[in-house]
Amino acid sequence: MHKLLVEGGTLLRGQVRVSGAKNSAVALLPAAILAESPVTIEGLPDISDVGILSDLLEEIGGTVRKEDSTVHIDPSEMVDMPLPNGKVKKLRASYYFMGAMLGRFNKAVIGLPGGCHLGPRPIDQHIKGFEALGAEVTNEQGAIYLRAKELRGARIYLDVVSVGATINIMLAAVRAKGKTVIENAAKEPEIIDVATLLTSMGAKIKGAGTDVIRIEGVDSLQGCLHTIIPDRIEAGTYTIMAAAQGEEMIIDNVIPQHLESLLAKLREMGVTIEENDEQLYVRPGKNMRSVDIKTLVYPGFPTDLQQPFTSLLTQTHGTGVVTDTIYQARFKHVDELRRMNASIKVEGGSAIVTGPSKLQGAKVKATDLRAGAALVIAGLMAEGTTEITGVDHIERGYDNITTKLNNLGAKVWFEEMSEEEIEQFQNS
Numbered sequence: 001m002h003k004l005l006v007e008g009g010t011l012l013r014g015q016v017r018v019s020g021a022k023n024s025a026v027a028l029l030p031a032a033i034l035a036e037s038p039v040t041i042e043g044l045p046d047i048s049d050v051g052i053l054s055d056l057l058e059e060i061g062g063t064v065r066k067e068d069s070t071v072h073i074d075p076s077e078m079v080d081m082p083l084p085n086g087k088v089k090k091l092r093a094s095y096y097f098m099g100a101m102l103g104r105f106n107k108a109v110i111g112l113p114g115g116c117h118l119g120p121r122p123i124d125q126h127i128k129g130f131e132a133l134g135a136e137v138t139n140e141q142g143a144i145y146l147r148a149k150e151l152r153g154a155r156i157y158l159d160v161v162s163v164g165a166t167i168n169i170m171l172a173a174v175r176a177k178g179k180t181v182i183e184n185a186a187k188e189p190e191i192i193d194v195a196t197l198l199t200s201m202g203a204k205i206k207g208a209g210t211d212v213i214r215i216e217g218v219d220s221l222q223g224c225l226h227t228i229i230p231d232r233i234e235a236g237t238y239t240i241m242a243a244a245q246g247e248e249m250i251i252d253n254v255i256p257q258h259l260e261s262l263l264a265k266l267r268e269m270g271v272t273i274e275e276n277d278e279q280l281y282v283r284p285g286k287n288m289r290s291v292d293i294k295t296l297v298y299p300g301f302p303t304d305l306q307q308p309f310t311s312l313l314t315q316t317h318g319t320g321v322v323t324d325t326i327y328q329a330r331f332k333h334v335d336e337l338r339r340m341n342a343s344i345k346v347e348g349g350s351a352i353v354t355g356p357s358k359l360q361g362a363k364v365k366a367t368d369l370r371a372g373a374a375l376v377i378a379g380l381m382a383e384g385t386t387e388i389t390g391v392d393h394i395e396r397g398y399d400n401i402t403t404k405l406n407n408l409g410a411k412v413w414f415e416e417m418s419e420e421e422i423e424q425f426q427n428s
């Protein structure tokens with residue numbers, strides 16, 4: 001087990017290239033189950049979630065061959081093997097095996113997913129969708145059993161706008177008989193990316209990226225070549241780092257439209273941002289002002305950038321209120337930031353951040369992926385060295401974070417933990 005050390009105070013300068021989107025990758029890989037011939041995906045991020053999903057594809061009989069950031073998946077020999085335990089529990093996106101295996105085999109057994117602990121994360125809307133398509137769904141000892149004689153298209157209204165449910169229902173519906181309409185669908189760019197892959201495989205999907213998605217089922221799907229979109233959350237994290245501790249930074253391989261809500265807030269604070277088709281040029285302002293943010297479904301401010309943004313607010317002038325309407329309890333990073341001398345209190349569903357505070361390096365714990373990113377940002381701004389444990393969370397979503405940061409001039413490195421530290425970490 002290792003920890004991440006961040007020596008604070010160095011200004012970041014230069015260019016960082018954003019990797020492929022985690023939240024696309026984790027759906028594109030299971031989507032390959034639906035094809036009858038090999039699927040190639042280019043631009044996959046080197047993160048642990050991708051590694052685990054690749055292993056799961058192999059567990060059900062697929063062949064997965066990786067060359068740098070390209071992966072070739074041969075799904076032709078896959079079988080409807082139950083996956084009630086084991087690696088499925090390590091991440092959230094294993095739930096996409098439900099939709100994809102149901103779509104291909106008319107049955108699936110998948111353990112309830114893991115992923116970041118952000119408060120309750122039900123999957124009732126996924127199940128509502130599968131049932132509407134004709135599946136019988138039961139929960140037996142922590143695993144979801146799905147069985148259908150045949151999947152039939154249906155009209156499905158999502159009671160909650162859900163990224164996962166929208167994608168999962170698309171996966172199950174593309175090979176169902178007849179027409180499916182998903183109403184109140186989520187509109188995140190990753191949904192369009194998955195629909196683009198499925199369409200290249202031969203699926204008939206209209207409206208992805210709007211709140212009504214129409215799918216006409218087809219009998220079979222074939223392999224194809226797909227290039228993944230850039231990770232807007234990784235891009236947003238480096239953009240926040242640039243505002244927090246940058247001198248001048250270029251964020252490369254970005255779709256700026258995917259980050260409009262973040263860029264608007266940063267400009268409101270006094271950060272200079274210039275953009276072209278695939279790059280952002282970021283220069284922090286002097287005496288930046290605090291702002292309030294409220295997370296919303298896309299194109300609103302993303303919940304996944306709320307925690308990194310909170311770290312930036314510790315350095316701006318005034319009081320900023322951070323409200324998360326998607327995950328009301330996504331504030332575990334606050335206690336850790338306080339250890340570093342941040343002035344933050346949580347009241348109701350909001351964190352109230354008063355700045356600027358002089359942050360001090362400390363021993364802190366990443367309780368989830370974006371809490372980890374928030375601590376790295378705080379560590380970069382702090383005086384002294386910050387030691388972050390729980391880095392397996394960070395490795396779920398940030399491709400080569402130490403190399404990318406060190407290329408920008410930061411001093412960040414992994415170190416093995418001693419037995420005593422591991423014991424302390426496990427008991428904390």
Ligand SMILES: CC(=O)N[C@H]1[C@@H](OP(=O)(O)OP(=O)(O)OC[C@H]2O[C@@H](n3ccc(=O)[nH]c3=O)[C@H](O)[C@@H]2O)O[C@H](CO)[C@@H](O)[C@@H]1O
Pocket residue numbers: 023026092093120121122123124125126127160161162163164165186303304326327
């Ligand atoms: C792998 C992946 O893509 N993860 C992202 C995905 O998670 P995930 O797909 O799990 O998030 P959802 O969009 O489904 O969740 C949004 C909200 O809906 C609720 N809900 C969701 C499903 C359901 O059946 N019932 C229900 O009540 C959730 O508790 C949450 O409050 O979108 C989240 C919201 O943008 C992001 O934080 C995650 O990074």
Ligand SMILES: C=C(OP(=O)(O)O)C(=O)O
Pocket residue numbers: 022091092093114115116304369370397
């Ligand atoms: C919450 C996240 O991921 P997951 O849904 O995979 O847990 C995230 O990417 O911030």
